[in-house]
Amino acid sequence: MKVTVKYYAKYREFTGKMQDEFEFDKITLQEIIEKIGKIYPKIGKEQINLIALNGRFVKDLKTEIKDGDTISLFPPVSGG
Secondary structure (H helix, E strand, C coil): CEEEEEECCHHHHHHCCCEEEEECCCCEHHHHHHHHHHHCHHHHCCCCCEEEECCEEECCCCCECCCCCEEEEECCCCCC
16 A cells, blocks of 8 residues: 655654655554654664645554555654
C-alpha cells in the first residue's frame, strides 16, 4: 500500500523535504514512526506528540494505516 508522510516545522529541516511516499504492507502508525526514526535519526530522537491521519489528529498509535492514507508529523511546540 502507498502512504504519504508529511513533515512540518523542524521535521522538514531534519528531512530536507516536505513529504515522503512509502510502500508498506499492513502497518500501524507506531511502526511507521519507528521506520521514519531509523531513516531520519534526528526525528527518531524526538518524541512525536502531534500526528494527524488524513487531517485528523490521532493519539492511538496502534491505528492501522490504509492504502492512500496521509500522515502528518508535527514536532512538539511551546509558547506563551
